[in-house]
Amino acid sequence: MKIDLIAGARPNFVKIASLIHSIQQSSSKIDFRLIHTGQHYDEALSGSFFKQLELPNPDIHLGIGSGSQAEQTAAIMIAYEKVLKKNKPDVCLVVGDVTSSMACAVTAKKMQVKVAHVEAGLRSSDWSMPEEINRVLIDSISDYFFTTTKEASLLLIKSGKSKQQVFFVGNTMIDTLLRFKASFIQPRIWLDQKLREKEYIMLTLHRPGNVDKADQLKLFLKEIIKNSNALPIIFPVHPRTAEVLSKFELIASNLYLIDPLSYLEFNYMVERSKVVITDSGGITEETTVMGVPCMTLRDNTERPETVTLGTNELLGTDPAALVPAMEKLFKGNWKKGKIPLKWDGKTGKRIIEILIS
Template structure:
């Protein structure tokens, strides 16, 4: 009997997915170049600065399939992705569907594969915020409940899955694959000139990002947070790459940020991470940035009531801040008085993608004819 080559199908849809899939595909190829790898882009992020530039910078191959699904409500987007993705899966018949993170594309594609009885591997499994009002939390819970291989970034994620009665033999702690892209990019970050081009000095500015619905869709909350950034900018330069969603809301609501806030268009991965690396502090509501700042040792204030990445608080440089003007300003003052200790969690070492590739190979069936 001859062994047919394995086929892995990867899904990307939103900006955080690209940094996770790129190193895994390279690691799989390094382990076994005979494995067929298929990349599907759902189109969930359609802005060129939120998608196309990342393929170039992260050396991701051009997608084999592009579903072109963007816009609409979450329910509409989920349904449209499932309808478009089903024939793709039926055509390729992969041995593994590999989904990453917790975006709508992750949920929709995992559900489609489960219905077709195609094995699912979930990278970044086991993260929990405990807040089911967050769409991402529902996505994480559902995908983990149907996945066949749960690849976790840290031991607390393992504990969450075990507490949810996931069989231990499905769980593999591999570390944080987002850090792999960061480690690989460090030499390139040192060559970036964006900090100097913006007239900034390393460790003498604040980098801010805001995009979550709870912060930018509520007019009063968005106004409060922008006002707080303006007050911080009176003491130290604030640089604010504006997410398309946030830009749209600012325009719709007629909110004019303080001119001392340096508003930017979204940046590519290298430029943005160069800004993170050199910042004195990062103020964000992102998930992945909590991890990247922890690895880089940059203080981070996460403007959210909770986080699915608590290890960035217990072992990293992150602090949670209740959304609002006064709470953010108080946290900013506290941070100046008591900077965080710098410590990086176990297995956040730039080698997670290799461990993921090995786990996929070990769990893969032998295809015979």
């Protein structure tokens, strides 16, 4: 069996890592190509990143680079079509909801290659998010659907997918988290600021609605600082967020703006934090498994299990919502949470076994 594994952004590689490790451990003969579209150019996606996650270097790098959604989609489709014309796999496997996944899925399907979607069936019902459009498009044309929850499987079946196409397998991102949990790396900020467990706040913000307007970003930061109980706030700054931050001055002795951390460094900090405040989807899954309180600054989520079962609370995009949430946290009333079914570190193995069969 020949499989193309598509990745274009940092979270994709974290998810793909589980599948590569499972292929390497399988007794069956499986050939795979790791294809890096180059959708995101990120210094953190360097040799050290691949080494940390025990990943081989990409077999093919499409080198797409930056551009608008349409420019990236078109460039990826053209480049991947050339790859497929030379050598077709049996299956094109895409993960998540980024532009790379959608563009390669469409291209593969038009070239008569089977498409497998990992993290299928996730929905936020927010059509202002490019990711939601990508999820729906990928699920509309895929042949195999691998879901993180029973609810996602049910959604796909209700939408007309055959039960024989849909497989509830768990979460590949959690596979990677559990595999490397013992190898988390203490970053420099820990020693520089003499941080202590459960006595600092981790903050990440990158969604356009939260960071593209300086006034909105400033309001969020002011509210977080005001309600932080003077705990250090560690903020690894996304490049798009850094650009907006440069437009205003905000002085706070407990706010630490730092460069993005590596995967192993970032999760070291998350695991030991008092709370994570974020607008990311994937981080809410990781905090749920690590039992860390999480506040999500979004109006909706495609990962409702992190709220109904996990440690996450959806606060919305009104900065005022942080006040009661922080009060609840510091009173010790935050929920404990449970780990969703099959988030057990064995998802990649399940997916590979199903594809072989």
